[in-house]
Amino acid sequence: MRVMASFACSDSDIADAEILYQLKPGGNPNDQKAGAETWCSAFAPDNSYFAWSCGHRLVRLVPWKHKINNNEIEDDEGRQQGEPTLPTPKEKVIDCGENVWAVAFGSSVSSKCHRTVNISFHRFNFGKDLILATGLQSGRIKTWDVSTGGILLYLIDHKEVIRDLQFAPDGSMFLASASRDKTLKVWDLNDDGNMKKTLKGHNGWVYSCSWSPDAKILASVGQNKTVILWDMSDYSMMRKLTGHQNDVVACDFSPDGALLATGSYDTRVILWDPYTGQKIRTFGHMYPPPSFLMMGGANDYWLRALSFSHDGCHVGTLCDDKYVRFWSIYNEEVPVKKAQLVNALCCNYSPDGCCLATGTRDGNVVFYMAPMRVQKLQHLCRLSVRRVLPSTKVDALPIPQKLMGYLKYEN
Secondary structure (H helix, E strand, C coil): CCCCECCCCHHCCCCCCCCEEECCCCCCCCCCCCCCCCCCCEECCCCCCCCEEEEEEEEEEECCHHHHHHHECCCCCCCCCCCCCCCCCCCEEEEECCCCCEEECCCCCCCCCCCCCCCCCCCCCCCCEEEEEEECCCCCCCECCCCCCCCCEECCCCCEEEEEEECCCCCCEEEEEEEEECCCEEEEECCCCEEEEEEECCCCCCEEEECCCCEEEEEEECCCCEEEEEECCCEEEEEECCCCCCCEEEEECCCCCEEEEEEEECCCEEEECCCCEEEEEEEEECEECHHHHHHHCCCCCCCCEECCCCCCCEEEECCCCCEEEECCCCCCCCCEEEEEEEEEEEEEECCCCEEEEEEEEECEEEEECCCCCCCCHHHHHHHHHHCCCHHHHHCCCCHHHHHHHHHHCCC
């Protein structure tokens, strides 16, 4: 019988990721009414707040930028991260009335500030306010004004648990929701939260979804090995990606949209070219690599969550073997950093890329220092090119094959 391990080398050969900060929910009077799990967390796009579901129906909003400044968190080279925020925002606690499975921040200011959204009339001033959306056990979605903690809209149409929420990154205030009712829905918050479209194509629970940086593609993953890409110009299915051997539970686009990372209970993370469906890299979490039979069953190495770094060079992953891993897209053999964490459920990179937030079953959040480096000029150029050119247009460029392969992340 083979002895399985978490790494292809000795774990002592892999650097340990440092703990940057920890958040604990503390005591709660509703102990008997709900579980304590941190199923979800999110950073505000401007790094001003961090939200996490700390169990017992509650979501806590922490002024993250202020926390960074007060704790003088530094990167590997001693540079302070974050800037003072005046006036100082205060921590808030929102009681959502039932278990919270998904949270997401939204703002009508584009993540790249490249698109202006003009709305003639709506009831809420989304142009100025930061919005928090919460997905609940009943299938309802509630949206909140972060500045006041007041509720704005109820979005009601899903029939089962909301597993994921994602705002479009182009500032349009479109919200995508993924549910156990086998559907995704797209809501327009600038149109009083009206539902634009229901996306049907999954034959089981939908676990997660992710917008491409230009908001033209929506990726969704779920039970029965399913990965689907949707064309958001007409809400049609672009393609299904085939390669996982178990339920697919997490997905995230790279910052240039050239890669899609998907994580599965089959112990693997796969990096895809979303425009061609080609597999680019595979990050294994069990060594030697398991058989297809073991991949498809309970193997104690289930992937729980992943997040793409904002430099486009690293992927953070959580696995049931009690490890947090930081992978480089240039090395699929061993991670560049690791840390031990029990019962991890969710993870998110901070917008400045300095840390990875990880949530656990006991309601705690642990922040790890992420690997950071000054990127090569050629990688920065590739990011710029791939933000505007899909793989199909890269193929048409009059450039050498080696350079074309580099632009497509093939070498």
